[in-house]
């Protein structure tokens with residue numbers, strides 16, 4: 001595909017696209033808490049699969065606002081867990097999944113003066129929609145054909161729609177791209193809803209997925225996402241664990257260091273290309289949502305071929321060699337077979 005692009009939204013302060021919206025939200029809370037408004041907001045809280053909590057904690061620390069984060073125990077990466085801890089947030093590790101954390105934070109914020117920072121808060125989406133505006137600007141206001149976004153809690157797919165639609169209303173562009181929401185097959189309530197012809201939405205208990213940031217079975221922005229997809233003649237696609245890990249690893253071979261969620265979006269692209277839905281020359285943007293360094297554990301497992309029932313076809317394990325010249329030369333000659341001009 002000559003016109004395929006990856007929009008990196010994870011090369012940012014806390015390593016994910018959540019920075020775009022969280023800086024807006026925390027800035028607004030800061031304004032509300034300060035004179036002359038002096039609103040009695042004791043802190044800002046969120047449920048998270050790791051990226052939202054990292055962004056919230058960082059911006060709250062900078063603003064001197066207490067952050068409270070609810071995380072599902074053992075369901076986020078180590079790097080994501082340590083981010084709010086390091087930034088001094090109050091971290092509650094809860095014996096439930098993300099959806100359980102989400103339910104609890106909604107109950108708690110209804111009782112206590114804690115401002116809810118999840119993406120059902122439209123301030124977040126106002127920030128996140130800037131990625132869509134930036135894409136248009138980067139293409140000199142030529143509208144791409146497709147935008148592929150990984151989806152879990154589903155605020156982001158709507159934020160993209162909001163950004164594109166705003167530019168269309170302002171007549172900066174004359175149309176909006178078609179949106180594709182890509183889900184992990186282990187956490188695919190939107191995909192199943194789409195497949196039912198939007199007849200029947202059933203929240204689910206999301207199973208474990210390497211794309212842990214989108215391991216969500218009851219997305220809070222389901223209605224907004226469906227609205228965005230219907231308005232853009234959008235598509236929902238899914239990726240199995242093997243498909244997403246292979247796609248991520250293949251992307252890494254090009255010099256990226258993609259996260260598993262970017263793998264989900266890339267796997268969706270491969271499927272849509274195979275079916276001829278996305279054409280060779282279509283300008284297509286795959287949204288990369290987080291920095292791969294947050295997911296080193298799963299990359300190590302893949303490259304060590306430690307994942308049960310997965311061929312790990314792009315695994316590139318380190319070669320253990322004795323530290324002597326002969327042994328090293330043997331390995332290199334074998335590796336570079338036919339490419340050495342000695």
Ligand SMILES: N[C@@H](CCOP(=O)(O)O)C(=O)O
Nearest residue numbers: 048049050051052118119153
């Ligand atoms: N993937 C998210 C889950 C929370 O979603 P949000 O859209 O409400 O921020 C995360 O990184 O925590």
